[in-house]
Amino acid sequence: xxxxxxxxxxxxxxxxxxxxxxxxxxxxxxxxxxxxxxxxxxxxxxxxxxxxxxxxxxxxxxxxxxxxxxxxxxxxxxxxxxxxxxxxxxxxxxxxxxxxxxxxxxxxxxxxxxxxxxxxxxxxxxxxxxxxxxxxxxxxxxxxxxxxxxxxxxxxxxxxxxxxxxxxxxxxxxxxxxxxxxxxxxxxxxxxxxxxxxxxxxxxxxxxxxxxxxxxxxxxxxxxxxxxxxxxxxxxxxxxxxxxxxxxxxxxxxxxxxxxxxxxxxxxxxxxxxxxxxxxxxxxxxxxxxxxxxxxxxxxxxxxxxxxxxxxxxxxxxxxxxxxxxxxxxxxxxxxxxxxxxxxxxxxxxxxxxxxxxxxxxxxxxxxxxxxxxxxxxxxxxxxxxxxxxxxxxxxxxxxxxxxxxxxxxxxxxxxxxxxxxxxxxxxxxxxxxxxxxxxxxxxxxx
Amino acid sequence: xxxxxxxxxxxxxxxxxxxxxxxxxxxxxxxxxxxxxxxxxxxxxxxxxxxxxxxxxxxxxxxxxxxxxxxxxxxxxxxxxxxxxxxxxxxxxxxxxxxxxxxxxxxxxxxxxxxxxxxxxxxxxxxxxxxxxxxxxxxxxxxxxxxxxxxxxxxxxxxxxxxxxxxxxxxxxxxxxxxxxxxxxxxxxxxxxxxxxxxxxxxxxxxxxxxxxxxxxxxxxxxxxxxxxxxxxxxxxxxxxxxxxxxxxxxxxxxxxxxxxxxxxxxxxxxxxxxxxxxxxxxxxxxxxxxxxxxxxxxxxxxxxxxxxxxxxxxxxxxxxxxxxxxxxxxxxxxxxxxxxxxxxxxxxxxxxxxxxxxxxxxxxxxxxxxxxxxxxxxxxxxxxxxxxxxxxxxxxxxxxxxxxxxxxxxxxxxxxxxxxxxxxxxxxxxxxxxxxxxxxxxxxxx
Numbered sequence: 001x002x003x004x005x006x007x008x009x010x011x012x013x014x015x016x017x018x019x020x021x022x023x024x025x026x027x028x029x030x031x032x033x034x035x036x037x038x039x040x041x042x043x044x045x046x047x048x049x050x051x052x053x054x055x056x057x058x059x060x061x062x063x064x065x066x067x068x069x070x071x072x073x074x075x076x077x078x079x080x081x082x083x084x085x086x087x088x089x090x091x092x093x094x095x096x097x098x099x100x101x102x103x104x105x106x107x108x109x110x111x112x113x114x115x116x117x118x119x120x121x122x123x124x125x126x127x128x129x130x131x132x133x134x135x136x137x138x139x140x141x142x143x144x145x146x147x148x149x150x151x152x153x154x155x156x157x158x159x160x161x162x163x164x165x166x167x168x169x170x171x172x173x174x175x176x177x178x179x180x181x182x183x184x185x186x187x188x189x190x191x192x193x194x195x196x197x198x199x200x201x202x203x204x205x206x207x208x209x210x211x212x213x214x215x216x217x218x219x220x221x222x223x224x225x226x227x228x229x230x231x232x233x234x235x236x237x238x239x240x241x242x243x244x245x246x247x248x249x250x251x252x253x254x255x256x257x258x259x260x261x262x263x264x265x266x267x268x269x270x271x272x273x274x275x276x277x278x279x280x281x282x283x284x285x286x287x288x289x290x291x292x293x294x295x296x297x298x299x300x301x302x303x304x305x306x307x308x309x310x311x312x313x314x315x316x317x318x319x320x321x322x323x324x325x326x327x328x329x330x331x332x333x334x335x336x337x338x339x340x341x342x343x344x345x346x347x348x349x350x351x352x353x354x355x356x357x358x359x360x361x362x363x364x365x366x367x368x369x370x371x372x373x374x375x376x377x378x379x380x381x382x383x384x385x386x387x388x389x390x391x392x393x394x395x396x397x398x399x400x401x402x403x404x405x406x407x408x409x410x411x412x413x414x415x416x417x418x419x420x421x422x423x424x425x426x427x428x429x430x431x432x433x434x435x436x437x438x439x440x441x442x443x444x445x446x447x
Numbered sequence: 448x449x450x451x452x453x454x455x456x457x458x459x460x461x462x463x464x465x466x467x468x469x470x471x472x473x474x475x476x477x478x479x480x481x482x483x484x485x486x487x488x489x490x491x492x493x494x495x496x497x498x499x500x501x502x503x504x505x506x507x508x509x510x511x512x513x514x515x516x517x518x519x520x521x522x523x524x525x526x527x528x529x530x531x532x533x534x535x536x537x538x539x540x541x542x543x544x545x546x547x548x549x550x551x552x553x554x555x556x557x558x559x560x561x562x563x564x565x566x567x568x569x570x571x572x573x574x575x576x577x578x579x580x581x582x583x584x585x586x587x588x589x590x591x592x593x594x595x596x597x598x599x600x601x602x603x604x605x606x607x608x609x610x611x612x613x614x615x616x617x618x619x620x621x622x623x624x625x626x627x628x629x630x631x632x633x634x635x636x637x638x639x640x641x642x643x644x645x646x647x648x649x650x651x652x653x654x655x656x657x658x659x660x661x662x663x664x665x666x667x668x669x670x671x672x673x674x675x676x677x678x679x680x681x682x683x684x685x686x687x688x689x690x691x692x693x694x695x696x697x698x699x700x701x702x703x704x705x706x707x708x709x710x711x712x713x714x715x716x717x718x719x720x721x722x723x724x725x726x727x728x729x730x731x732x733x734x735x736x737x738x739x740x741x742x743x744x745x746x747x748x749x750x751x752x753x754x755x756x757x758x759x760x761x762x763x764x765x766x767x768x769x770x771x772x773x774x775x776x777x778x779x780x781x782x783x784x785x786x787x788x789x790x791x792x793x794x795x796x797x798x799x800x801x802x803x804x805x806x807x808x809x810x811x812x813x814x815x816x817x818x819x820x821x822x823x824x825x826x827x828x829x830x831x832x833x834x835x836x837x838x839x840x841x842x843x844x845x846x847x848x849x850x851x852x853x854x855x856x857x858x859x860x861x862x863x864x865x866x867x868x869x870x871x872x873x874x875x876x877x878x879x880x881x882x883x884x885x886x887x888x889x890x891x892x893x894x
Contacts, residue, residue, distance in 0.1 A: 081835075082836060084837075084847065085837070085839055088791070088792060088842045089787065089790075089791035089792060090788060091787050092787050123832055123833040126832065289778055289846070290787050291781045291785050293785070319833065319846070319847060321833075328778070330736075331732065331736055332782070334735055334736060335734065335735040335738055335739070335740065335741060339538065339738050340536065340736065341536055344536035345536060383879055385566060385569045385573065385868075385878050386767075386850075388879050388886075389528075389883060389886035390886065391531075391889075391890065392532055396765075399535060399764070399765040400531065402849060432830055435836040436836060438836055439836035442836075
């Protein structure tokens with residue numbers, strides 16, 4: 001065809017072997033391409049049509065690859081990479097009280113959060129995660145770290161009702177967090193979520209303030225919910241109501257609420273969440289490693305709840321790896337329900353993409369490959385010996401491939417990974433040395 | 448020190464940052480090295496001493512690495528790589544009857560087994576697995592494939608009481624298998640195990656013959672055991688005794704017996720296994736994916752049973768990856784028992800090395816880094832962004848690292864992996880093309 005027909009300019013034309021757009025549901029396309037202009041997906045369609053329609057500055061052919069939406073890590077504590085693997089194999093309470101909390105209180109600072117988040121962002125981006133929801137302290141430092149890596153973030157304005165090095169109380173944490181939100185208002189890769197730590201660690205008064213702010217500022221709310229079995233009983237003893245009843249009384253249980261873990265929901269609590277339009281995040285590796293239990297994810301989905309997947313922090317996982325979370329979500333549901341046919345591969349891929357986008361209220365911009373959405377894209381190569389043969393690329397993404405097979409990652413139309421981390425190289429930041437310096441400091445502090 | 452003092456020749460001196468010998472139990476050494484001569488570990492000790500004692504032809508410095516014994520995959524069906532991911536997400540019975548068995552019956556041939564096993568061996572070796580126990584048909588083809596990759600194998604003389612393309616009946620399968628064993632008698636990397644498929648698929652008469660052969664030839668016996676809950680009831684209905692009672696009556700329940708899966712053992716059955724000195728193999732990913740259930744591995748170990756880890760075949764996993772099995776064994780036990788402190792990292796590493804060697808009766812040659820044992824060694828690099836920082840290399844091997852961090856693999860003193868698969872390159876075998884040819888044939892056969 002004559003080149004002159006393709007009159008409209010595009011920035012990038014990506015031509016993968018398989019295109020997994022995640023909308024419409026269940027579609028897996030061959031012979032299709034994606035055109036990008038600026039930060040946005042410009043066109044999706046048969047390669048021949050796109051070749052006729054657009055004149056791209058750059059053409060990327062991916063002959064052995066699946067192209068899918070950038071993965072969304074719906075719950076993490078990014079800076080905790082610096083505590084990766086500390087206190088493994090301890091019972092939950094000892095793990096928190098002996099291994100994690102004392103170290104966090106001693107170490108937490110702007111530098112700790114910036115460096116730890118930089119490490120987390122590098123790990124996540126390299127593994128195909130283009131967006132992370134981060135619940136930690138010093139959100140301004142985290143925002144700078146995510147921005148330095150060119151990754152999209154949803155930053156928690158994290159609130160807990162005891163003093164931390166970051167804030168003396170909940171009011172200070174809220175004030176500081178909202179100031180950061182104002183300062184970063186014009187940065188398109190950053191958004192915010194109110195993040196009360198958990199019903200058991202935040203008072204009625206603080207929860208009420210957060211409910212008011214959420215409504216005034218139209219902010220979502222992410223909160224740890226029923227991760228451990230005793231949370232219901234402790235809440236009944238202390239407040240005379242369950243954690244969900246309490247959140248509901250505060251007016252927090254609505255479409256903007258994102259409950260994390262939710263291992264110990266009853267059937268009637270699932271019904272209440274459906275009625276209120278709340279969303280959930282499943283963290284299968286963390287739930288297994290901390291022996292929290294097996295969440296009833298197939299039931300949540302059947303009931304119509306929007307569900308995302310999260311890695312949790314690197315102290316309880318210890319990988320910020322959504323390929324692992326996808327595989328664990330599938331395997332844990334199957335063995336948990338005693339049914340090999342629950343949560344098939346395509347449904348698992350939804351949890352990591354469009355499902356998470358819906359849970360976060362970001363489905364207008366993220367989670368699928370459609371014209372007008374953000375150009376957050378991941379290419380996974382399936383030509384390695386260990387991924388061969390391939391009968392079904394969706395099954396392979398869940399049960400065979402790992403983050404090590406991610407070849408290319410685009411965030412908002414810019415290629416951030418192409419085999420290696422591009423931005424990191426530009427900045428020439430020796431991330432491993434950074435991590436090792438912190439390890440030495442933290443090990444000294446342990447003794 | 449003057450070079451002249453080091454008078455004794457060695458082939459290789461490996462100087463890792465951390466040495467994880469697996470014997471003595473719990474040891475993690477720094478400043479230690481390993482010397483190899485021929486196929487055997489010659490010396491293990493402080494690096495300075497070894498430098499004085501030995502004059503190696505080759506020195507390998509691994510400044511960011513853990514060196515550990517080669518991993519042992521105690522149960523797989525290697526050639527099933529060619530069916531990787533076929534029939535995922537189906538209930539167990541439909542998976543076997545619709546997806547797997549008809550295809551195996553239609554496809555199984557010497558070429559299928561050779562090519563599939565070659566693919567499996569490449570995948571396993573690249574991921575740090577130096578020995579695999581293979582339960583499949585055409586053991587001569589499998590032996591050739593493992594030998595072509597320079598990998599150690601324990602080949603099943605597989606017996607099932609229905610006709611297959613390989614053998615019309617159990618007698619033919621046994622005769623063929625024993626002939627292969629005779630032909631390969633002088634190959635040090637190959638040994639054999641009698642492999643009746645399962646109590647439900649092998650008759651009393653055949654089991655009795657196998658018990659006699661096992662005693663006469665001093666061969667171990669590997670058998671699928673209580674993978675599904677209904678096996679006990681079906682056996683009671685058909686034979687008037689449980690699978691274990693039946694094996695015990697045949698005289699098969701002894702130190703040479705290796706039961707695979709054992710998801711549904713009772714307490715008294717565990718006690719019987721201990722009394723008889725039988726061993727078990729745990730396949731956590733397969734047990735999750737097929738919804739078989741959660742094996743009581745912490746109980747087995749507490750009772751003193753020798754336990755190894757297996758990947759099972761690539762149709763039910765779908766990775767032949769012992770790093771994944773280690774992680775899944777730890778995570779599944781924790782959530783299964785509701786205790787975050789069960790199966791700590793060092794115990795998991797034992798399952799993949801010395802534990803498996805004991806289960807297979809090969810602990811005199813394999814499973815730990817000791818002078819006189821086979822020089823089967825794996826180096827894992829822990830300097831990547833996603834493995835940083837590192838407080839405890841054992842925890843990292845189980846919860847952080849993946850097979851993608853394996854840098855070097857030696858089998859019987861010969862380096863088979865150094866970043867890439869060395870032997871594969873020498874032979875210039877286009878393994879991916881091989882797999883894709885089979886995919887095309889198999890997909891045609893499906894329609």
